[in-house]
Amino acid sequence: MIKDYFINSIENAIEKAVKEGKLGSMTEYKTGTLNPERPKNTDFGDYAVNVSSLARTARIAPPQIANAILEYIDKDDNEYTVIGGFINFKAGKKILSNLVEEIFVNKKEFGKPQNVETEKIILEYVSANPTGPFHIGHGRWAAMGSVLANLLKFYGHDVYQEFYINDAGSQIQKLGNSLAIRIRQELGEDVDFPTDEIERKNYYPGDYLIPVAKKYLETHKGLPDDIQELCDFAKDYEEKVQRDLLDKFKVHFDNFYSELSLHKSGKVDECVSKLKASGKIYQKDGADWFKSSDYGDDQDRVIKKADGSNTYLTADIAYHIDKLERGFDRMINIWGADHHGYVARVKASIEALGYEPDKLEVLLGQLVNLVIDGNEVRMGKRKNMVTLEDLIDEVGVDATRFWMSMRNIDTTLDFDIELAKKNSDENPVFYVQYAHARACSILRNVISEKLNTETGEKSPAPMSEAELEQLISSFKADMVLPTIDTARHLILKLEEYKSVIKNSAETRQVYTICRYVQELAAEFHSFYNANRVISDDKEMMKARIALVWSVKTVLHNALEDILAVTAPDRM
Numbered sequence: 001m002i003k004d005y006f007i008n009s010i011e012n013a014i015e016k017a018v019k020e021g022k023l024g025s026m027t028e029y030k031t032g033t034l035n036p037e038r039p040k041n042t043d044f045g046d047y048a049v050n051v052s053s054l055a056r057t058a059r060i061a062p063p064q065i066a067n068a069i070l071e072y073i074d075k076d077d078n079e080y081t082v083i084g085g086f087i088n089f090k091a092g093k094k095i096l097s098n099l100v101e102e103i104f105v106n107k108k109e110f111g112k113p114q115n116v117e118t119e120k121i122i123l124e125y126v127s128a129n130p131t132g133p134f135h136i137g138h139g140r141w142a143a144m145g146s147v148l149a150n151l152l153k154f155y156g157h158d159v160y161q162e163f164y165i166n167d168a169g170s171q172i173q174k175l176g177n178s179l180a181i182r183i184r185q186e187l188g189e190d191v192d193f194p195t196d197e198i199e200r201k202n203y204y205p206g207d208y209l210i211p212v213a214k215k216y217l218e219t220h221k222g223l224p225d226d227i228q229e230l231c232d233f234a235k236d237y238e239e240k241v242q243r244d245l246l247d248k249f250k251v252h253f254d255n256f257y258s259e260l261s262l263h264k265s266g267k268v269d270e271c272v273s274k275l276k277a278s279g280k281i282y283q284k285d286g287a288d289w290f291k292s293s294d295y296g297d298d299q300d301r302v303i304k305k306a307d308g309s310n311t312y313l314t315a316d317i318a319y320h321i322d323k324l325e326r327g328f329d330r331m332i333n334i335w336g337a338d339h340h341g342y343v344a345r346v347k348a349s350i351e352a353l354g355y356e357p358d359k360l361e362v363l364l365g366q367l368v369n370l371v372i373d374g375n376e377v378r379m380g381k382r383k384n385m386v387t388l389e390d391l392i393d394e395v396g397v398d399a400t401r402f403w404m405s406m407r408n409i410d411t412t413l414d415f416d417i418e419l420a421k422k423n424s425d426e427n428p429v430f431y432v433q434y435a436h437a438r439a440c441s442i443l444r445n446v447i448s449e450k451l452n453t454e455t456g457e458k459s460p461a462p463m464s465e466a467e468l469e470q471l472i473s474s475f476k477a478d479m480v481l482p483t484i485d486t487a488r489h490l491i492l493k494l495e496e497y498k499s500v501i502k503n504s505a506e507t508r509q510v511y512t513i514c515r516y517v518q519e520l521a522a523e524f525h526s527f528y529n530a531n532r533v534i535s536d537d538k539e540m541m542k543a544r545i546a547l548v549w550s551v552k553t554v555l556h557n558a559l560e561d562i563l564a565v566t567a568p569d570r571m
Contacts, residue, residue: 001498002099006047006089007036015052021069024058026398036089045081052085061085093484094477096491102338103494103550108557111154111501112144118156120322122315123149125334126251130239131175133208136368138251140413141334143404144365146251147284147510148332150562153503160328161253167235168259168315175238176231177268178204182213183223183230212237215264246390249397259315268310268318271353272303275317282354290317295348295357298341298498313342316451326357332508334409340364340434363508366412368404373418385402397422402429405563406514429565435521436559437571439552442533443468446545462534462541471542483543486531492549493523497514497554501562517558524551 014029033054034297036047051069052062063087069087073080125145128138139320145161152159181203184191193205212234224230239256246253262268275281280291286306290313293300303314335342339362347357352388370386371375377488392400399420406428407413425431447465449458463471471479484491500516503509533544559567 001493002091002095002492003036003047003499005095007034007049009073009078009089010034010036010049010069010087012074013069016072020072020558023054024066024153026054026058026565029054030055039088042489044083044086045079045090046488048086048088050086063360075244090493091488092351093481095479096484096488097480098551099495100480100546101475101489104151104472104546104551107553108284108561110153110557111497111556112311113498113502113505115157116156116502118158119173119329119331120160120325120327121152121330122328123152123332123334124161124162124323126246127166128242129166129171130171130235130242131171132204132206132238134242134245134388136370136386136388136391136415137336137365139391139400140409141336141365142246142249142366142388143401144409145334147401147405147513148334148508150564151501151505151513152537154562155499157505160255163256164319165256165258165260166240167344168263169312172231172235173227173279174202174204175234177202177207179212179216179230180211180223180227183216186210186213186482187222188216189323209234216478245392248403249388249392257319257354259319262315262318263310264478267322270380271318271321271349274353275303275349276317278352285392288354289347290345290350292345292348295351297344297348301345313345313349316346317353320350320360321345321353321355324350324359328359330359330361332363334363334365337366337410360434361508363409365409368413371414371416376416388492391415391417398433399427401551402432402514402563402565406511408511410499411419417544428514430571432517432521432559433568434571435524436552436567439524439530439548439555442528442548442568443545443552446534446541462535463545468545471545475546480543482537482540483531483547487527487547489545490523490527490551494550494554497558513558513562517555517563520551520555520558524555548549 011029011031011034014023017023018029020027034049035050036049039045039048050062051065057063063082066082066085066087070080077094079090079092081088081090106112118123123145124149125141126134126138128134134142147163148160178193181191181193193203194200215237216230216233243256272281276288280292280294281288281303283289287302288304289300290303291300294474296441301313302311303317304310320331322347343360343362343364346362347360350360351357370391371377388400394417395403403415403420404413417428420429421427423430423432444464447461447468449461478485497516497520500512504512527547531544533541533548535541556567559565
């Protein structure tokens, strides 16, 4: 990366200057001390580094330090200048043109980090109860989780995506009881859900169970003798609805892991037995308590209630141990922010059972607000429910995925419904998609005849299709040299994709990909508005076509392969 090239040139020069005794009393330099940054005023250069931190050791003024370093820099065709205690760097034509060639050579692999440590990762996200439709919060976890999976895979990790089905709790019984009422209603009975608030909590009164009741009665004459039959039917129905919607939303899991299977396999009891055998369990008030406070939790936790039933934590302990026993190096979970206090107790259980707690990494996500004209709104066909399906129907898959991914996960997201539907520069996903479509349009126009609307005559295409293919297939760095001066900022933005990919993968901050493609689109639009791509100057035209193709390639890779958002050829 250009940034790395710059800092390496500075650090090599510092070492030479130290050896020659040109940096005052400084006798050695520790690499990594200086941090290059992009100057606010781009006229100063592409990158700058402040050497003032060396003054304490060198005991000379920062400008003197900067000038001394400058003497020992191998500049090549790059430009280095000193302003105060700053050394400014402006990349030469060689670096910039080689960067464009790198895109042509690597194509789909451009931006992929090299020589990085990779892991076998299990990424668990969404993991909603199979008791009803996804709300928009689930949509955010789904979008961000799938983007993170794509990003980590591109980085080089072995990523396994898993959906944990919470199908072992009382919620499944509530689901069956609720379906029974809807079936009775479909049979003409005058029944309804309880009005008492406490009793009503034992049911799911949403209208979404009405089609489930209709579906059941297609093959059954009435209620079964055993309510468990309704529990299983409703659960299977809702699971299918959820999976179909995930497919529509471009979210694909490698496995759907049933909590119920975890209990049936004996893995839950096995974990509890291990904790008891190691003295990590004690009894109090008839319940089994886990000594989680010994491992950093703020208090001990119940894992088996006085009535003999397990808590949610019990199964979660077994589930995470199962992940580790399947050979994963790292577990990444995306949970809602309401699970903040839950992280410490799960990590405590992992450590208590002899595993490294830092193998678990939890991303806590904030809520989504739907807004129109700055005002929060409610939308949805189902009572008291804002569903992911309704949102997708309203604004589309691409807009939903992009908007759900474009803010940091720990920040509340305001989803502007009307803006997300606009075909204007104000809508970030449209703005980015239009940039890709514009690039494709330019490439089509290069090889298209032009019709004179007044005379009806056609003029030949600026370039034949064979010539365009030859340009792309055999591109060399020096081809782009004629346009370097007018395309510097665009090329630097293309190069930035490499650092964005690396930093986003390592910090798990997928929103930076959305921000980057918006910035690249803006830089491309500016370049296009200021420069004619198709012209009589053949060499300049070829150079600018190469840049257009580079932009199209990077935008396509980021949109389609990472964000799973369509990169359209036409709009």
